[in-house]
Every structure is written in structure tokens, then in C-alpha cells.
Amino acid sequence: MIDEKQALEAFAALSQEIRLRIVRLLVTAGPEGMPAGAIGAAMDGASSSKMSFHLAQLEQAGLVAARRDGRSIFYSAAYPRLAGLVDFLMRDCCQGHPAVCDPAVAALSCRCEPAKGAHRE
Secondary structure (H helix, E strand, O other): OOOHHHHHHHHHHHOOHHHHHHHHHHHHHOOOOEEHHHHHHHOOOOOHHHHHHHHHHHHHOOOEEEEEEOOEEEEEEOHHHHHHHHHHHHOOOOOOOHHHHHHHHHHHOOOOOOOOOOOOO
16 A cells, blocks of 8 residues: 555655656556557657666656566656555545545446457456
């Protein structure tokens, strides 16, 4: 469970445009993540030193995880931490009255579309 100090650190890390864009990119990349170079290329070719700085800030805040694969470093979204931030914001939502949270829960429903060519059941 995320406490207020951890939430503040995470939101501070996300308050910078490129870091927010990186996290959103990694969320869409899935659990396997992306190599640092590909992230930099997706961020309009940001320099490796600039990317290293931003990725380190996100990793320190617990929003991304890094793993080495050979000579490459892959980064992925820290889904439990991101979910923890949402939980932190919504924790006291209903105050014992679950119906109060219904609009928030409905807003959080995944709006994922099936891949092209996939069939809906």
C-alpha cells in the first residue's frame, strides 16, 4: 500500500512532461518493456544522458523497473506501483458508502479495443 510520502514522490516524478510520456509509453509497451534506446527514439530522439536522467528519476520513484539483457537495459512500467497510485487517490472514496464510488469505478474500466483482425465474443 502506498503512503502519502511515496505518492508525493511518484507524482513529483510524473509532473515533468517527458517522464509522464515515458511512463505512458511503457504502459502501452507491456510487461516486457522497451530498451532504453527505443524509449529515447520515441521521445523525439532525446539524448542518452537526458534519457538516463529521466529514467533514473522514474526508477527511484518506483514507477519503472530496469533489467539488463546482454548489453541493453530494458525498462518496463511498474504496474503494481501505478495501480497503487490510483488506489491511493481512491482509497477513501466511498467512506463506507460503496455507491459513491460507482462513477469512479466505471471511469477506470479498461477501454481497450481488440487488435485489428481479432474477434469479439
